[in-house]
Amino acid sequence: GENVEQHPSTLSVQEGDSAVIKCTYSDSASNYFPWYKQELGKRPQLIIDIRSNVGEKKDQRIAVTLNKTAKHFSLHITETQPEDSAVYFCAASKNNFNKFYFGSGTKLNVKP
Amino acid sequence: DTAVSQTPKYLVTQMGNDKSIKCEQNLGHDTMYWYKQDSKKFLKIMFSYNNKELIINETVPNRFSPKSPDKAHLNLHINSLELGDSAVYFCASSPTTGTSQQYFGPGTRLTVT
Numbered sequence: 400g401e402n403v404e405q406h407p408s409t410l411s412v413q414e415g416d417s418a419v420i421k422c423t424y425s426d427s428a429s430n431y432f433p434w435y436k437q438e439l440g441k442r443p444q445l446i447i448d449i450r451s452n453v454g455e456k457k458d459q460r461i462a463v464t465l466n467k468t469a470k471h472f473s474l475h476i477t478e479t480q481p482e483d484s485a486v487y488f489c490a491a492s493k494n495n496f497n498k499f500y501f502g503s504g505t506k507l508n509v510k511p
Numbered sequence: 512d513t514a515v516s517q518t519p520k521y522l523v524t525q526m527g528n529d530k531s532i533k534c535e536q537n538l539g540h541d542t543m544y545w546y547k548q549d550s551k552k553f554l555k556i557m558f559s560y561n562n563k564e565l566i567i568n569e570t571v572p573n574r575f576s577p578k579s580p581d582k583a584h585l586n587l588h589i590n591s592l593e594l595g596d597s598a599v600y601f602c603a604s605s606p607t608t609g610t611s612q613q614y615f616g617p618g619t620r621l622t623v624t
Contacts, residue, residue, distance in 0.1 A: 442615040
């Protein structure tokens, strides 16, 4: 089965700096990679996703990159703000498969 | 206009009791899921249903029994609750299988004393 590893487990940055969270996956058939943000006491919410036919995707201050050969994908947040503080999860899935494999989460703390 | 709703939001009960958590989605999605999030924040899938049919059952004790009366509802019944069942349980739904966005419910914080 799929194994998704996520690093780092905690990340502390100064407001305005960039933050990068990395994930690796093991199943080369995985072709959908969403990222979720979970604020304290709230539900996980999708912030960005990427499919395997694309190498990079951006949405304002958030970007995701995918390296299919190396089987890793990363979340990049630029110009971080205190409201970016949350736990971020990566996940991997594939066509016709009712299961998402989640990473172990990264707690991001943005210091004002 | 809540997309995925769960009840109750909080559940405190004693060991050995039986309890249920309800989930409903009004998005017209075909697939629904139950996840368990423990104190370390690991999100672990428990069950996946597609059009009322059980698709995935992830090594979950048979004290946990999901039921899907229709594709908009997926309830979770837990028998003989144990201390280790304490966690936040999230319901989620997605339009189709696999490569489509999941929408999570608000979660149910279960505390077993």
